Amino acid sequence: MCIRDRVSTQSTWGFQRKMQHLGMTSIEIPLDGEGRTMHMGANKNEVANRMIIVGDFERCNVVAEHLTNAKRIESKRKFLTITGLYNGIPVSVVCGGMGVSITDFIIREAREVVPGPMAIVRFGSCGIVHPDVTVGDIIVPDQAIMVQQNFFDKTSGPFLISEPCSGCPELNALTAKHLKSATVAKISVATGGIVASTDSFYASQGRQSSSFDQECKGVIPTIAKKYPNHHIFEMETFYLYKLAEMSAKDKKIYTGCACIGLFHRIKEKIVEGYKVKVMEIVGGKALLDAITEFKFPEKEPENTAALIKLFAKKQFFSFNTNKI
Numbered sequence: 069m070c071i072r073d074r075v076s077t078q079s080t081w082g083f084q085r086k087m088q089h090l091g092m093t094s095i096e097i098p099l100d101g102e103g104r105t106m107h108m109g110a111n112k113n114e115v116a117n118r119m120i121i122v123g124d125f126e127r128c129n130v131v132a133e134h135l136t137n138a139k140r141i142e143s144k145r146k147f148l149t150i151t152g153l154y155n156g157i158p159v160s161v162v163c164g165g166m167g168v169s170i171t172d173f174i175i176r177e178a179r180e181v182v183p184g185p186m187a188i189v190r191f192g193s194c195g196i197v198h199p200d201v202t203v204g205d206i207i208v209p210d211q212a213i214m215v216q217q218n219f220f221d222k223t224s225g226p227f228l229i230s231e232p233c234s235g236c237p238e239l240n241a242l243t244a245k246h247l248k249s250a251t252v253a254k255i256s257v258a259t260g261g262i263v264a265s266t267d268s269f270y271a272s273q274g275r276q277s278s279s280f281d282q283e284c285k286g287v288i289p290t291i292a293k294k295y296p297n298h299h300i301f302e303m304e305t306f307y308l309y310k311l312a313e314m315s316a317k318d319k320k321i322y323t324g325c326a327c328i329g330l331f332h333r334i335k336e337k338i339v340e341g342y343k344v345k346v347m348e349i350v351g352g353k354a355l356l357d358a359i360t361e362f363k364f365p366e367k368e369p370e371n372t373a374a375l376i377k378l379f380a381k382k383q384f385f386s387f388n389t390n391k392i
Contacts, residue, residue, distance in 0.1 A: 097177065097180045105181060106145075106177070107164070107173045108147045108173065108174065109141055109142075109143025109144065109145070109147060109149075110141045110149045110151075110177075111181055112181040112182065112371075113375070114141055114149060114151055114160075115162075115181055116151050116159050116160040116182070116372075116375055117182055117184055117187065117364075117369045117371055117372055118159045118187045118359045118362070119178060119187070120161045120162070120191055120355055121161075121162045121163070121191070122190070122192060123163065123165060123166040123192055123303075124192075125148060127163070127191065127352070128161050128162070129150075130349055131191065131348070131355070131356070132150040134154060134353050135150065135152030135161070136152055136153050137152050137153050137379045137380060137381075139151050139152065145164075146164070147162070147174070148164070149162045151375075153376065153379055155360055157372065158372055158375035158376060159356060159359060159360065160178075162174055166269075166303050166304065168214075168304060168307040171307040171308055171311075172307060172311070175188065175311045175321070176311070182371065183369065183370070184319075184364075184366075184370065184371050185319070185320045185321070185364045185365075186320075187324075187359055187362050187364070188308065188322070189358065189359055190308055190324070190325045190326070191327075191351060192302055192304060192305070192327045192328070193328045193329075194207060194263065194300040194301060194302040194327035194328070195273065195300060195301045195302070195329075195332075196300055196332040196333060196334075197291075197292070197298060197333045197334055198261065198299040198300070198334075199334065200258075201258045201299050201329060202329070203330070203331060203332040203335070204255060204328075204329060204343050206247050206256075206257050206327070206329070206351055207258045207261070207263070207299060207300050208244045208247070208326050209235070209262060209325055209327070210234060210235065210237070210259075210261065210262070211233065211234050211235070211262045211309075212264070212265055212306035212308075212309045212310075213230050213231070213233075213264050213291075213295065214228075214229075214230040214264075214266075214267075214307075214310075215228070215264050215265070215267070215272045215273075215287065215291065216228045216266070216267045216272065217267060217268060217271055217272055226284075226286070227287050227290065229291060229294060232295070233306065233309045233310050233313050234309060235305075235309050235323045236312070236323055236324055238322075240259075240325070242324075243324045243325075243326050243359075244257055244259045246354040246358040247358075250351075250353060255343065255346065255350070260299075261297045261299035261300070262295050262297055262298045263300045263301075263302060263305045264291055264298055264302075264306075265302060265303055265305050265306035265307060266301060266303055268303075269303065270284070271287075272284075273288075273333075274288045288333065300327060302327055305325045309323055309325075320365075326355060
């Protein structure tokens with residue numbers, strides 16, 4: 069047998085063995101034999117109905133330090149889920165990285181394994197573009213829009229800008245309330261306005277580069293003309309708000325957002341590094357206070373009581389889901 073045939077045979081055998089090992093029960097949203105999702109690597113006993121999602125793994129750990137009796141799930145694809153109790157209520161803190169595709173993975177896969185309604189708040193960072201918002205603020209936006217590079221129809225301009233969608237007013241109000249009551253000196257909270265979620269940190273946020281033949285500078289004034297209350301740029305919240313808007317009635321999702329303003333694009337100012345750490349610690353606890361105070365309009369999911377009973381018996385430990 070030649071090397072090529074041997075490699076082909078081994079690859080085929082390896083793939084078949086992997087599929088048997090995974091025991092996939094669905095192709096649409098792949099789950100293994102233990103009910104673990106393909107990317108998050110978590111099952112129904114490991115994700116709570118209340119969730120805080122972040123794009124920074126260090127921030128994920130900072131927020132999760134407030135949890136007790138926590139279980140840490142690290143998947144092969146580097147998604148991190150930490151679920152524990154906060155004031156006796158189950159909460160998951162989840163990170164997979166940045167961007168709309170990562171947000172899509174987290175929301176859809178969590179939704180697949182969690183029974184009952186969900187409340188999800190994003191705790192991220194952003195760039196500021198509005199004169200009334202100050203660098204170092206924590207911003208709680210009411211609405212989100214999507215801004216994409218236009219590779220399809222050049223007659224429509226270099227960028228596509230969506231219509232806005234909204235987060236949950238009650239959850240955002242609780243988020244703002246607890247941030248305002250918990251913040252320390254010289255840290256303020258800006259509420260309302262629109263966050264523009266983009267498909268790129270660079271082009272779609274107006275960062276021009278001589279390395280590429282692409283006009284980017286006009287995107288900020290173009291958005292401002294259409295939406296004067298455009299406050300910040302980031303890369304996730306529109307997808308979070310939009311998926312919640314599209315969630316089925318029996319699987320409703322309620323969403324909120326809080327973003328740390330790292331820099332001001334117009335005023336060319338950058339937040340001091342120590343302030344970011346303070347805001348992550350203080351802000352993380354405030355978001356946990358907000359999401360655990362939030363009352364689901366339907367009723368409290370039965371899954372909450374089940375997870376309280378399960379996690380009350382456990383101590384902190386780590387678990388790697390390297391099967392998928």
